[in-house]
Amino acid sequence: MKYKNGVLLLIFIVISHIAVATESPNLTYISATFWHDVLAQEISVNKSMFKLYPGTVATGTTSVWLWNMFNAVVSTNDAIYYNPVQLNSFYSDYGLLLYKTKTSAFVDKVCPLNDAVLKYSSTENKYAWDKTIENLNTALLNSQQEKIERDTTVIISGDTTLVRVEAVFDNFVVFYSYPYAIKDTVNPILKNYNPWFTNCIFKKMYLNVDQKMLSQVDWDTAFGKNGYLQQVCVALVVAKNGYYTTSTNLNGIISTDSTKFTSPILLGVVIYPTNNFVTVLP
Numbered sequence: 001m002k003y004k005n006g007v008l009l010l011i012f013i014v015i016s017h018i019a020v021a022t023e024s025p026n027l028t029y030i031s032a033t034f035w036h037d038v039l040a041q042e043i044s045v046n047k048s049m050f051k052l053y054p055g056t057v058a059t060g061t062t063s064v065w066l067w068n069m070f071n072a073v074v075s076t077n078d079a080i081y082y083n084p085v086q087l088n089s090f091y092s093d094y095g096l097l098l099y100k101t102k103t104s105a106f107v108d109k110v111c112p113l114n115d116a117v118l119k120y121s122s123t124e125n126k127y128a129w130d131k132t133i134e135n136l137n138t139a140l141l142n143s144q145q146e147k148i149e150r151d152t153t154v155i156i157s158g159d160t161t162l163v164r165v166e167a168v169f170d171n172f173v174v175f176y177s178y179p180y181a182i183k184d185t186v187n188p189i190l191k192n193y194n195p196w197f198t199n200c201i202f203k204k205m206y207l208n209v210d211q212k213m214l215s216q217v218d219w220d221t222a223f224g225k226n227g228y229l230q231q232v233c234v235a236l237v238v239a240k241n242g243y244y245t246t247s248t249n250l251n252g253i254i255s256t257d258s259t260k261f262t263s264p265i266l267l268g269v270v271i272y273p274t275n276n277f278v279t280v281l282p
Contacts, residue, residue, distance in 0.1 A: 036050065042146075051268055063133045071233075072089060101213050146171075169239035177235070178234065180196060
């Protein structure tokens with residue numbers, strides 16, 4: 001596995017056999033779950049930190065589309081799928097936390113809250129992440145071929161079912177991006193946007209030492225067990241020009257679902273729990 005500039009490039013073939021048990025006869029969901037788990041393993045993340053994008057959807061053509069994908073906050077109840085069509089967004093959640101921060105936090109000269117508030121306000125709801133669609137297209141173009149072969153056995157009502165996935169992508173990339181925190185004067189797109197995110201402030205909000213930043217109630221509402229900001233989207237998993245196939249064989253009855261494509265498609269996203277997210281911020 002190699003990481004370069006926030007991008008994970010992969011090329012390998014993996015074949016394995018894992019016995020699992022289930023009482024559900026829904027072979028379509030079983031196949032989708034296995035495909036989800038395989039992709040998570042291939043990109044070296046815990047399966048709880050990966051979400052499939054439902055259906056086959058081509059990637060957008062603008063940076064605004066890209067940023068909207070990262071901005072959507074995934075619910076912990078979304079199981080194996082990613083749902084970017086929702087009201088909860090990271091940009092808005094961060095702004096709400098700034099509003100709820102205690103006034104005593106303004107006295108910190110190393111990480112001044114006032115500067116963070118002014119930075120956020122300067123964007124006037126025109127937000128960006130630190131990478132653009134051009135960065136994604138370049139990373140995809142420079143990526144390598146990906147091949148996957150994996151199968152498992154599933155026990156359904158005493159019968160053994162073989163579940164298999166195969167995939168070949170000419171280009172495959174895990175594309176990482178983070179909220180726009182430092183002005184980029186070189187990128188032709190980002191230079192037209194104001195940074196809105198302050199890394200040290202968000203870290204202080206989450207760590208909340210001695211409750212200096214947030215009341216316990218406000219912290220629990222945001223980051224607690226039922227909080228609205230428990231996870232953050234940090235990467236898109238994108239493939240171009242290839243296919244993936246899932247199949248099941250139950251008592252000799254074979255069911256196959258195959259998807260072929262030439263344009264870039266979004267396979268899924270990598271989600272960090274907030275406690276992991278704050279550790280990767282500079």
